Amino acid sequence: MSSKWQHICILFSISGVFTACSVSKFIPEGRYLLDDVKVVSDNKDVKPSDVSGYIRQNPNSRWFSLMKVPLYVYAFSGTDTTKWINRFIQKIGDEPVIYDAYYAERSRTDMERALRNMGYMQAYVELNEEIRKKKLKLTYQLHAGAPYRIGSWKYDIRDEGVREELADYESHLMQDSMMFNVNILDAERQQMTNHLQNRGFYRFNKEYITCTADTVRGTHIVDLTYHVAPYDARSGRMHERFRIGKVNVLTDYDLAEAARERDLSHFDSLHYKDLNIYTRRHSFLRPEVLSQNITIEPGRFYSEARLQETQSMLGRLHAIKYSDIRFVENHNDSTLLDCYVLLSRNKPNSFSAELEGTNSAGDLGAAASLSYQNRNLFNGSELFTFKVRGAYEAVTGLQGYSNGNYVEYGVEASINFPRFLFPFISPDVRRRIQATSEIALQYNSQERPEFGRRAASMTWGYRWSYNHKWRHSIDVVDLNYVYMPWISTTFREEYLDNINNQNSILKYNYENLLIMKMGYGFTYRSEGGESRATLGNAYSVRFNVESAGNLLYGFSHLLKAQRNDSHQYTVMNIAYAQYLKTDVDFTKSFLIDHRNSIVFHVGLGVAYPYGNSRILPFEKRYFSGGANSVRGWLVRRLGPGKFAGNDRNIDFINQSGDIKLDVNLEYRTKLFWKLNGAFFIDAGNIWTIHDYEEQPGGAFRFNSFYKEIAVAYGLGLRFDFDYFILRFDGGMKAINPAYESGKDRYPLIRPDFGRDFAFHFAVGYPF
Numbered sequence: 001m002s003s004k005w006q007h008i009c010i011l012f013s014i015s016g017v018f019t020a021c022s023v024s025k026f027i028p029e030g031r032y033l034l035d036d037v038k039v040v041s042d043n044k045d046v047k048p049s050d051v052s053g054y055i056r057q058n059p060n061s062r063w064f065s066l067m068k069v070p071l072y073v074y075a076f077s078g079t080d081t082t083k084w085i086n087r088f089i090q091k092i093g094d095e096p097v098i099y100d101a102y103y104a105e106r107s108r109t110d111m112e113r114a115l116r117n118m119g120y121m122q123a124y125v126e127l128n129e130e131i132r133k134k135k136l137k138l139t140y141q142l143h144a145g146a147p148y149r150i151g152s153w154k155y156d157i158r159d160e161g162v163r164e165e166l167a168d169y170e171s172h173l174m175q176d177s178m179m180f181n182v183n184i185l186d187a188e189r190q191q192m193t194n195h196l197q198n199r200g201f202y203r204f205n206k207e208y209i210t211c212t213a214d215t216v217r218g219t220h221i222v223d224l225t226y227h228v229a230p231y232d233a234r235s236g237r238m239h240e241r242f243r244i245g246k247v248n249v250l251t252d253y254d255l256a257e258a259a260r261e262r263d264l265s266h267f268d269s270l271h272y273k274d275l276n277i278y279t280r281r282h283s284f285l286r287p288e289v290l291s292q293n294i295t296i297e298p299g300r301f302y303s304e305a306r307l308q309e310t311q312s313m314l315g316r317l318h319a320i321k322y323s324d325i326r327f328v329e330n331h332n333d334s335t336l337l338d339c340y341v342l343l344s345r346n347k348p349n350s351f352s353a354e355l356e357g358t359n360s361a362g363d364l365g366a367a368a369s370l371s372y373q374n375r376n377l378f379n380g381s382e383l384f385t386f387k388v389r390g391a392y393e394a395v396t397g398l399q400g401y402s403n404g405n406y407v408e409y410g411v412e413a414s415i416n417f418p419r420f421l422f423p424f425i426s427p428d429v430r431r432r433i434q435a436t437s438e439i440a441l442q443y444n445s446q447e448r449p450e451f452g453r454r455a456a457s458m459t460w461g462y463r464w465s466y467n468h469k470w471r472h473s474i475d476v477v478d479l480n481y482v483y484m485p486w487i488s489t490t491f492r493e494e495y496l497d498n499i500n501n502q503n504s505i506l507k508y509n510y511e512n513l514l515i516m517k518m519g520y521g522f523t524y525r526s527e528g529g530e531s532r533a534t535l536g537n538a539y540s541v542r543f544n545v546e547s548a549g550n551l552l553y554g555f556s557h558l559l560k561a562q563r564n565d566s567h568q569y570t571v572m573n574i575a576y577a578q579y580l581k582t583d584v585d586f587t588k589s590f591l592i593d594h595r596n597s598i599v600f601h602v603g604l605g606v607a608y609p610y611g612n613s614r615i616l617p618f619e620k621r622y623f624s625g626g627a628n629s630v631r632g633w634l635v636r637r638l639g640p641g642k643f644a645g646n647d648r649n650i651d652f653i654n655q656s657g658d659i660k661l662d663v664n665l666e667y668r669t670k671l672f673w674k675l676n677g678a679f680f681i682d683a684g685n686i687w688t689i690h691d692y693e694e695q696p697g698g699a700f701r702f703n704s705f706y707k708e709i710a711v712a713y714g715l716g717l718r719f720d721f722d723y724f725i726l727r728f729d730g731g732m733k734a735i736n737p738a739y740e741s742g743k744d745r746y747p748l749i750r751p752d753f754g755r756d757f758a759f760h761f762a763v764g765y766p767f
Helices: 003-024 069-075 086-092 102-117 162-165 184-198 287-293 302-313 427-431 488-494 505-510 550-558 649-653
Strands: 034-041 124-132 133-145 149-157 209-215 220-227 243-248 268-271 276-280 321-327 336-345 351-362 363-374 383-394 403-417 434-445 451-466 469-487 513-525 539-548 580-592 597-607 659-672 675-687 710-719 725-735 757-763
Touching: 003 069, 069 086, 069 659, 102 124, 102 133, 102 184, 102 321, 149 162, 162 184, 184 220, 184 302, 268 287, 276 287, 287 302, 287 427, 302 321, 302 336, 469 488, 488 505, 675 725
Parallel strands: 034 133, 149 220, 243 276, 243 336
Antiparallel strands: 124 133, 209 220, 268 276, 321 336, 351 363, 363 383, 383 403, 403 434, 434 451, 451 469, 469 513, 513 539, 539 580, 580 597, 597 659, 659 675, 675 710, 710 725, 725 757
């Protein structure tokens, strides 16, 4: 062992000794520091993770599951809490966890109960304590035994109405020879309850269903019987089925008054289809909008599912601030429930302003925006948004330009309809899915020292979701028009027309261009829409595909239109783009414990220009590096392939491609307070489909692309404020494909901090 490593080992040993001594002063005499907790199982079918959640006392947290840094911080404080410095150190640290035998025994009995509920009726758990000095290691030894299985199940229902309704009931949980799992049996009770509540049994709940188990002597087979009790066993009263009577909607109504007022005679009333609409003045929502979003209908049996569906649909309407749904038994017919839908109006208009500072490569500037929203534009809860934005930046270091400033202004307007604006869609389909339709217009103007740029766009699309896990989107029309009114002589001569700098990619992105595309995408989240993968062993899949120019190309070819000098079809003398682009992302999280998790991500994108285009529009090309990609490189500084770039300001255009691969592995850990940490390894790159002269080494080749995958590693800090996350990541290059061999290609061995380090600041998780 070298002297360097010997010194490091000695330092760690000395640090450990001093830390151990300093922690001991906080451990009372005769007590022990809970140093480690393990769960061990003698049955491969029973995993320790199945019962680890029942541990009531865990040891002090470890950073990255290795070091108890918060405990060490706490240990350096003094015992005198009257001193502010001691209180401060203890606040940011982690107080030593003193072993408590009571919690250990409670955990042991909870684990036994959990194992027996899983079907291991003879299971037991042993506690093993290992004491060394003032530290204690605790082991829970699981002895599961043989599992019990279900032989048969039947139903004992004395209530004739319930028995008839359950005649067509089919269980999706119970199976032959399945484990005798109490949790599944309880879920079956809830499933039966839901079945009845959706068929008129308004007062029915899970407590009316019980389950008895008979064990076949000498075997591990259990026969089950589900018993459904009457509504009142003493009087013999059976469960009643209720139908919906009147459906009354009270708009512009203070919900606090709902409990006090029963008389609706002083309200203005309107009968629309099956709804009785009451208001003190005109209704703020059109009757057809209320009818589309209220699925509770007179004459139908009461349904808990329709109640939840109506609450969800009303909650999506921007015009409604609060909603409440109540049921009252009809005075004239005890089998009818009158429904009262109480709505409180949201503020229709709002204004907001934003002010920000900008810094682009040392050029300082400022930007401001003003937004207006109308949440009920046509009395159908349509959300209208209008926004204007302006920006100014003082551009320095440019020679040969008459104007040294950058000015930008833009305006955008959009209308979001909380429903499908499309014919031939049945009312039932409209109600089953949560859909929105959106139309948006944008205009942006940029004045730079080098050129002027105008961009206009129009989009028409739909968004809808199923059960909060599936989200779909369709862009029916997405039209973008880019117009370059002028380009300075200096910029044209030095970059666009320079004989020594013939760059077709650069020139293509400074020409007038029309993009008319259609697209489809979906997102699936296994945790029902949770945005953070660290919440559990969740995964998500995202897929997008878009196509541009095909319709225009078909018409141009059919009409035998003339081509321009670049052999492209045009619309009003403007060439249009034609390409196909597909993206797939997969993210999976693995929960280690409540403080540590591992997240894996892989993303692949391919875009292919064809027909009327040989080069993708710059906005549609991929780039690599940055806070959400391979974090050892700054944004747009990696690739394509082994292309190294020339360190010129204009070279970011060349460092873009048609294919992208990202693979990320991140270990996330909770540190203290709002601060979390991460260790990550990133890999990936971009490539071009065609072999462009301006990007030597950038084309994708099946037999060599794997040699051009860049690798980086690093550490990150995240401030988690619940509503948003501030992220700071520092990445180091490990494998740099821009170099063929040697230490430059493998900076992992001999890193150069000034060359190989990249710092990133971002909001939110990278994936």
